[in-house]
Amino acid sequence: MARSRVLLALFAIYAHAHEAPAPAHSDKCTLAASGTDDSPAIERAFRACADVLVPDTENLLIGTRLNTTGLARVHIRLRGNLTLKPDVDYWRDNAFNVSYQDNSAAWLFGGRDVVLDGEGVGTIDGNGQTFYDARIENASLRPPHLMLAYQGDNVIIRNLKIRQSPRWTILVHSSKNLLIHDLDIRSRSNTWALGRESNRETDGPNATHIYVSNLWCNGTHGVSVGSLGENVGVKDIVANVYVNNVTIRNSENGARIVFSNFWHENNDSPITIDNCYKTDPDVCLAHPSDMTISNVYFTNQHGTASGKYGNIGAALVCSERKCTDIYLNNVNVTAPTECGPTVYTNHHVNVQGNAAYQFAADAPTYGAGGINPDNTTVGGVTCQGGQVLL
Numbered sequence: 491m492a493r494s495r496v497l498l499a500l501f502a503i504y505a506h507a508h509e510a511p512a513p514a515h516s517d518k519c520t521l522a523a524s525g526t527d528d529s530p531a532i533e534r535a536f537r538a539c540a541d542v543l544v545p546d547t548e549n550l551l552i553g554t555r556l557n558t559t560g561l562a563r564v565h566i567r568l569r570g571n572l573t574l575k576p577d578v579d580y581w582r583d584n585a586f587n588v589s590y591q592d593n594s595a596a597w598l599f600g601g602r603d604v605v606l607d608g609e610g611v612g613t614i615d616g617n618g619q620t621f622y623d624a625r626i627e628n629a630s631l632r633p634p635h636l637m638l639a640y641q642g643d644n645v646i647i648r649n650l651k652i653r654q655s656p657r658w659t660i661l662v663h664s665s666k667n668l669l670i671h672d673l674d675i676r677s678r679s680n681t682w683a684l685g686r687e688s689n690r691e692t693d694g695p696n697a698t699h700i701y702v703s704n705l706w707c708n709g710t711h712g713v714s715v716g717s718l719g720e721n722v723g724v725k726d727i728v729a730n731v732y733v734n735n736v737t738i739r740n741s742e743n744g745a746r747i748v749f750s751n752f753w754h755e756n757n758d759s760p761i762t763i764d765n766c767y768k769t770d771p772d773v774c775l776a777h778p779s780d781m782t783i784s785n786v787y788f789t790n791q792h793g794t795a796s797g798k799y800g801n802i803g804a805a806l807v808c809s810e811r812k813c814t815d816i817y818l819n820n821v822n823v824t825a826p827t828e829c830g831p832t833v834y835t836n837h838h839v840n841v842q843g844n845a846a847y848q849f850a851a852d853a854p855t856y857g858a859g860g861i862n863p864d865n866t867t868v869g870g871v872t873c874q875g876g877q878v879l880l
């Protein structure tokens with residue numbers, strides 16, 4: 491079954507999340523590092539207290555899987571740190587299974603009227619390097635996602651630094667009215683095992699009214715909405731997702747949905763729609779994707795592509811008649827000059843908006859499969875691929 495990404499209805503943009511009303515329970519709790527696993531204390535405090543403070547001086551260990559779903563009216567001030575225990579075997583056997591892409595998560599976070607605020611200083615450290623290294627030894631290993639925002643309603647996650655996620659950073663699942671903003675997300679592997687594939691910001695099966703803004707990311711998968719429709723017979727709903735003002739550097743993908751005010755720097759696929767995501771092109775041809783993609787807006791997209799896909803600055807690829815109402819406005823993303831003149835290409839997409847004229851249907855591209863069948867390395871920049879995936 492072809493996997494698909496990106497589904498959006500953007501006409502109404504709502505961000506319903508707002509500050510939690512005065513709490514029903516009034517306890518104020520302050521957490522301190524115990525020197526050993528702090529997960530039980532974190533869970534207890536999040537559930538029992540209205541105000542939770544992790545002071546600047548504290549570094550709490552998420553030593554066992556952390557289930558903080560079903561919270562009610564809690565305001566968490568994470569000024570110190572939460573650090574994931576770098577124990578590959580433990581997380582392999584104990585992370586929460588996520589009924590989505592056969593994945594798992596170390597931390598489930600959700601509930602009603604919940605604020606998680608790093609106040610510009612709090613850090614969540616995923617200790618990713620240990621997991622990246624383990625993946626070199628065993629490529630079938632699936633490290634856990636750092637956080638699953640799960641069954642949330644009116645949840646705010648803000649002003650946080652997130653470092654070295656073992657895999658994706660925040661996966662949004664079955665949540666609504668979620669506001670994620672002012673996150674500074676960085677991951678860097680000093681090995682090449684997992685690369686940027688491992689690390690992604692937000693993604694969303696059954697996610698509605700999600701507002702994401704002011705992200706700064708380096709070395710990530712980018713912001714995605716999708717991998718929808720991959721479980722046969724399971725319905726995924728993603729609606730009213732709004733992503734604004736995002737800087738993404740050194741990423742595999744830049745934007746994959748709605749998206750305004752993006753600065754791209756050295757991203758492999760800065761602007762992408764692909765309704766047959768990560769599926770063999772021949773399989774896609776034989777079994778066109780059923781995923782319908784409509785009402786997607788890319789507005790104010792600037793910056794650079796890495797050259798990984800040759801001279802492609804933007805690629806919109808759909809099965810026939812599956813993508814409608816795709817708007818691109820104010821787009822200037824350039825591939826390295828070594829790769830030849832930048833092209834914006836589309837396959838079965840009727841592009842609208844003031845950048846439409848820049849998108850040539852099945853534009854000739856450089857790199858494997860394109861005008862230039864060979865990978866070329868010029869001035870240290872490797873221009874490869876360049877083929878339009880179908």
Ligand SMILES: *[C@@H]1O[C@H](CO)[C@@H](O)[C@H](O)[C@H]1NC(C)=O
Binds near residue numbers: 546613
């Ligand atoms: C929290 O993490 C940041 C960034 O890694 C670090 O600078 C800071 O010292 C850490 N704080 C504590 C209390 O460990």
Ligand SMILES: *[C@@H]1O[C@H](CO)[C@@H](O)[C@H](O)[C@H]1NC(C)=O
Binds near residue numbers: 557558559560586
């Ligand atoms: C997480 O905790 C909630 C509240 O105790 C519980 O209802 C739920 O089953 C737990 N989830 C998992 C996956 O253990």
Ligand SMILES: *[C@@H]1O[C@H](CO)[C@@H](O)[C@H](O)[C@H]1NC(C)=O
Binds near residue numbers: 583584585586
């Ligand atoms: C997650 O699923 C795997 C494979 O189905 C299973 O072996 C493992 O025990 C499950 N983990 C948990 C924590 O339930």
Ligand SMILES: *[C@@H]1O[C@H](CO)[C@@H](O)[C@H](O)[C@H]1NC(C)=O
Binds near residue numbers: 629631
């Ligand atoms: C590699 O990881 C997979 C998934 O966790 C596991 O089933 C398998 O036994 C591991 N292989 C080795 C050689 O450790």
Ligand SMILES: *[C@@H]1O[C@H](CO)[C@@H](O)[C@H](O)[C@H]1NC(C)=O
Binds near residue numbers: 706735
């Ligand atoms: C956009 O996000 C950046 C962080 O990457 C932030 O510094 C800046 O203030 C934001 N701009 C607006 C208009 O909110």
Ligand SMILES: *[C@@H]1O[C@H](CO)[C@@H](O)[C@H](O)[C@H]1NC(C)=O
Binds near residue numbers: 676678708709739740
């Ligand atoms: C961003 O990531 C690149 C590649 O991993 C690294 O060389 C660079 O130092 C990072 N930049 C910042 C500001 O973190």
Ligand SMILES: *[C@@H]1O[C@H](CO)[C@@H](O)[C@H](O)[C@H]1NC(C)=O
Binds near residue numbers: 664695696725726727
């Ligand atoms: C999404 O919600 C629908 C309807 O509530 C449900 O049937 C489906 O199982 C959910 N999908 C996922 C991936 O949780």
Ligand SMILES: *[C@@H]1O[C@H](CO)[C@@H](O)[C@H](O)[C@H]1NC(C)=O
Binds near residue numbers: 822
């Ligand atoms: C796009 O950006 C490049 C590099 O900043 C600039 O040279 C070029 O003139 C811009 N093109 C348009 C159409 O704005």
Ligand SMILES: *[C@@H]1O[C@H](CO)[C@@H](O)[C@H](O)[C@H]1NC(C)=O
Binds near residue numbers: 858874
């Ligand atoms: C270009 O490089 C990619 C990645 O290294 C490789 O998979 C592909 O086979 C190369 N193509 C040619 C024509 O050499």
